[in-house]
Amino acid sequence: MASLALVFNLLLATTTMFTTRHRHNILLFSTLSLFIFTPLVLADCECGYLSTTGELLPNPHNPNAPTHQQHHALFTDLIESDFTKLVPEGQGDAAISANTDWVRQAFNLSDQRARGDYGEMFAVENVLATEKLEDDQGLKLIVRREVVEDMVPVAEIDTRRLDMYWGTFRASMKMTGVSGTCAAFFWYFNDTQEIDMEFLSKDFDKSNNSYPVNLVLQSREAVLNGYDAAATSNFVKAYLPFDPTEDFHEYRIDYLPGRVYFYVDGGLLAKIDGPAVPSSAGHLILQHWSNGNKLWSGGPPGRDASLVVRYVKAYFNSSRAERQRDWEGRCKDPGAKGAVCKVPDVLPQNGTAGGWFFMDQGNMTNNQTVWGNEGAMGGRLPGIGGLAMWVCVMFLLILL
Numbered sequence: 001m002a003s004l005a006l007v008f009n010l011l012l013a014t015t016t017m018f019t020t021r022h023r024h025n026i027l028l029f030s031t032l033s034l035f036i037f038t039p040l041v042l043a044d045c046e047c048g049y050l051s052t053t054g055e056l057l058p059n060p061h062n063p064n065a066p067t068h069q070q071h072h073a074l075f076t077d078l079i080e081s082d083f084t085k086l087v088p089e090g091q092g093d094a095a096i097s098a099n100t101d102w103v104r105q106a107f108n109l110s111d112q113r114a115r116g117d118y119g120e121m122f123a124v125e126n127v128l129a130t131e132k133l134e135d136d137q138g139l140k141l142i143v144r145r146e147v148v149e150d151m152v153p154v155a156e157i158d159t160r161r162l163d164m165y166w167g168t169f170r171a172s173m174k175m176t177g178v179s180g181t182c183a184a185f186f187w188y189f190n191d192t193q194e195i196d197m198e199f200l201s202k203d204f205d206k207s208n209n210s211y212p213v214n215l216v217l218q219s220r221e222a223v224l225n226g227y228d229a230a231a232t233s234n235f236v237k238a239y240l241p242f243d244p245t246e247d248f249h250e251y252r253i254d255y256l257p258g259r260v261y262f263y264v265d266g267g268l269l270a271k272i273d274g275p276a277v278p279s280s281a282g283h284l285i286l287q288h289w290s291n292g293n294k295l296w297s298g299g300p301p302g303r304d305a306s307l308v309v310r311y312v313k314a315y316f317n318s319s320r321a322e323r324q325r326d327w328e329g330r331c332k333d334p335g336a337k338g339a340v341c342k343v344p345d346v347l348p349q350n351g352t353a354g355g356w357f358f359m360d361q362g363n364m365t366n367n368q369t370v371w372g373n374e375g376a377m378g379g380r381l382p383g384i385g386g387l388a389m390w391v392c393v394m395f396l397l398i399l400l
């Protein structure tokens with residue numbers, strides 16, 4: 001493969017030299033290349049993905065006016081997972097068990113380890129794609145009603161990559177209306193470096209439109225408090241401006257140096273800074289669990305309860321030297337048109353949308369590892385066919 005790349009690069013170099021010396025041929029060349037070399041077109045976003053982040057800033061020209069100006073953060077890597085494209089096990093390649101970005105988890109916790117009235121049985125069969133005819137398409141994480149050997153059957157799925165070092169992480173989710181579970185979307189390194197959004201279904205109250213979400217940094221302080229982050233300063237109970245069991249909404253965590261922002265549908269819910277903000281690389285986890293602890297998850301639920309996840313989009317920097325080198329190699333000129341791509345914000349007016357992905361655009365995820373997306377894996381290397389085409393056109397150009 002390496003030698004093929006070398007040959008290709010040599011060809012590319014000579015062709016470039018050739019075309020610059022024969023300017024009148026460039027038009028013909030580029031017309032030809034339009035038809036033949038689509039895989040060789042320089043891709044977009046090679047310098048990364050630019051996301052809005054943080055609070056609104058004061059307007060420097062008029063301190064009294066609110067402004068929409070925001071900070072931006074650039075990220076080099078992405079993982080986009082459109083779970084609506086999944087198929088149930090045994091019905092094709094797009095089964096969750098075959099996904100290379102996400103790994104379903106299997107482990108058992110005793111009631112003591114789970115710190116509840118019951119233990120928890122994390123099992124892969126509780127993480128599954130919806131069937132074609134179900135209303136809400138996506139990935140289901142199920143907490144089952146029936147306790148097995150004193151354990152509540154529950155669900156967890158993790159990203160395979162562990163190198164997320166700063167990032168903006170977004171999940172479109174619809175919560176269960178069944179009381180007695182905790183749905184969690186979180187970034188995790190270890191028990192004292194963790195950023196959590198936790199939704200307790202028993203706390204949703206339609207009678208007074210009260211839909212809280214618990215925003216938590218699990219810190220050393222929380223561990224000293226017996227893992228009760230609610231008793232620390234790194235805990236915010238925010239209220240959602242809608243019923244999260246009725247529809248999908250985008251929940252978002254921005255993990256930046258020294259600060260963490262939480263959002264829903266693009267609106268800022270809270271900022272937490274200070275020493276509890278993690279400082280390591282980590283990974284993403286989706287969880288749906290219950291352990292009967294009346295002070296937190298409650299439950300077990302009276303019937304099987306599903307959290308449905310439509311997508312996860314993660315734009316992040318990597319802690320791996322190799323990925324940092326890849327970025328340096330890709331990103332020749334951050335100022336070039338299309339080199340940096342804006343991550344579209346998901347706002348309330350997008351409704352339940354937000355189903356836009358860089359990976360679906362064909363040329364915007366070059367050198368990224370996006371599962372099931374050909375364009376993402378190939379980089380700029382043409383196949384044997386492409387190489388043959390090159391040789392042909394070189395020949396044509398020489399004739400001209």
Ligand SMILES: *[C@@H]1O[C@H](CO)[C@@H](O)[C@H](O)[C@H]1NC(C)=O
Nearest residue numbers: 041042043044338361362363
């Ligand atoms: C990449 O694809 C987008 C949408 O398909 C298109 O607008 C853009 O011009 C393409 N960019 C390049 C460099 O081919």
Ligand SMILES: *[C@@H]1O[C@H](CO)[C@@H](O)[C@H](O)[C@H]1NC(C)=O
Nearest residue numbers: 073074075076166256317327
């Ligand atoms: C991510 O990495 C890029 C490239 O090194 C850098 O320009 C950018 O500032 C980093 N982002 C953050 C949030 O640190």
Ligand SMILES: *[C@@H]1O[C@H](CO)[C@@H](O)[C@H](O)[C@H]1NC(C)=O
Nearest residue numbers: 106107108121122148149151
């Ligand atoms: C969890 O416990 C159940 C019930 O005893 C058992 O069938 C299952 O294999 C255990 N799972 C793991 C990952 O050990």
Ligand SMILES: *[C@@H]1O[C@H](CO)[C@@H](O)[C@H](O)[C@H]1NC(C)=O
Nearest residue numbers: 189190191192193223279280
């Ligand atoms: C988590 O990682 C940090 C940084 O490496 C370390 O200081 C801390 O002790 C770790 N916490 C646990 C519970 O292992």
Ligand SMILES: *[C@@H]1O[C@H](CO)[C@@H](O)[C@H](O)[C@H]1NC(C)=O
Nearest residue numbers: 203205207208209210211239
């Ligand atoms: C809504 O009612 C529940 C149950 O009475 C109560 O616990 C909760 O605090 C109320 N929420 C708000 C925002 O008033």
Ligand SMILES: *[C@@H]1O[C@H](CO)[C@@H](O)[C@H](O)[C@H]1NC(C)=O
Nearest residue numbers: 344345346347350354355356
């Ligand atoms: C949401 O809507 C805004 C404005 O209507 C648009 O600029 C943005 O691209 C949309 N976001 C997505 C993810 O489609």
Ligand SMILES: *[C@@H]1O[C@H](CO)[C@@H](O)[C@H](O)[C@H]1NC(C)=O
Nearest residue numbers: 326329367368369376377379
């Ligand atoms: C990214 O590009 C580098 C350099 O061409 C290559 O070594 C690496 O395998 C590529 N990674 C992916 C995920 O395409």
